[in-house]
Amino acid sequence: MRVQYVLSEIATGLRRNLTMTIALVIVVAISIAMFGTGLLVRSQAETTKGYWYDRIEISVFMCNEYSTGAGCADGAVTDAQRDTIRQTLEAHPEVDEVFYENQEQAFERFREQFDDSDVENIITPDQLPESFRVALQDPEEYDGVVSAVSGLPGVQEVTDQRQLLEPLFQTLDGVQVSAFAITLIQVIAAVLLIGNTIRLAAFSRRRETGIMRLVGASNFYIQLPFILEAAIAGLLGSLFGVVALFFGVELVVGRFIAPNLQFTSWVDSGDVWAAVPWLLLAGVLISVVASFVTLRRYLRV
């Protein structure tokens, strides 16, 4: 009897406020899609950072006989200078490992990178710099290492790859922040809409709820149909939002970004699946909390 009553009340309520219910579903769907986008961008940023941080190293290029620049006034790096640089790097607390690459090895790598062209006929090993490749304990802490060696005699240039990636990370951070900002605005709109919808529903059923109060129905029992009504609309909206998110990831990332930009691994539908429970939960929770708060004001004992 109870379950039957509650179900029929919900169906009536949703039908009676059909336009408001549709608006509610749409707003929740957009909120959840934006929220999902924010989550995906964040996991993308994490993946990209992780991918690159493993590979990030500082390269300390040393002078060869053709080098120009302040540190290379004495011509090619001497053995003593090279030892000083190596000792400085190895003594630095942030340095994890130091690899030495001589001019021959640099030439080999150079040749591999430009496999098809005939650069090897133009460039000779002695034109390339020898270098130290430095792996760091913490990829974030590159400043100290760079400044420790960049002034030393025999050092031509110190580069770190993080500088190259910084714009990418900034873009990802920006997308993430704006997705969450839009989510926040949408959630506020959703909460207000849910409040309004539930208020209308409570008003259109005030005769029933009035009698229920009078004969001593508990608050929970009076409010339950309204809260479930909002929860169902919220769940429906979340489902639509999740579907939109799947399409978005498939079309934008799967068809366009991932095949063209292969320098990192990209989010895919697997990541969306991982987010689905949270998104559905968020959609339902927003609806339930919003309707509960509204009912406290409009269905008082």
Add this chain to the structure above:
Amino acid sequence: MILFDNVSKLYPTQNQPALDSLTMEVEKGEFVFLVGPSGSGKSTFLRLTLKEERPTAGRIRVAGKDLHRLSNWKVPHLRRRIGTVFQDFRLLPNKTVFENVAFALQVIGKPRRQINRDVPAVLELVGLDGKEDRLPDQLSGGEQQRVAVARAFVNRPLILLADEPTGNLDPGTSVGIMKLLDRINRTGTTVVMATHDQSIVDQMRKRVIELEHGKLVRDQSRGVYGYTR
């Protein structure tokens, strides 16, 4: 059963108090008429008894409970022990007679078995057996009020509050409703009835409490509507 101890009620938007230091007691099993002109505080008395409103000052005890100490979530349990009947019946128009009465039991979570047992019994008590499947607009005013009384009484409350139950009915029909309320009173249920209906009060010869401007001006056992004027 109902005890008002120095109770005042001032609504925020009004200058005159709706109840002004009212002290009175209704014993268990009594039948009490609450009379007085409109705005004298009769409805406020009923609303305070149901804890729909809180008194500005004073203490109220209903069915052994101190309403001031009764927490909000226990108010529904108080109301299950009080049946209420109104001038305008307050039936659900899209539910049948049976469903209207059953609704009162459904929403407090009574099992179907009990509903199927108690609803026909109370409909027979109010004289509506055979009309279970009618909708309210297929009934006369008197019959609709009988449905409302059945709904108020189906859970066997300790107290029945009636706010001008005969206000919309012709004199003949009113007498029928009063006989019904009297029968309910004889089962041991305390009945408090606010009314303007002079002839009914005069005929019934029950206790009469008269209010004026929120003050008790007369409390008379076996009284009449208004011997003072």
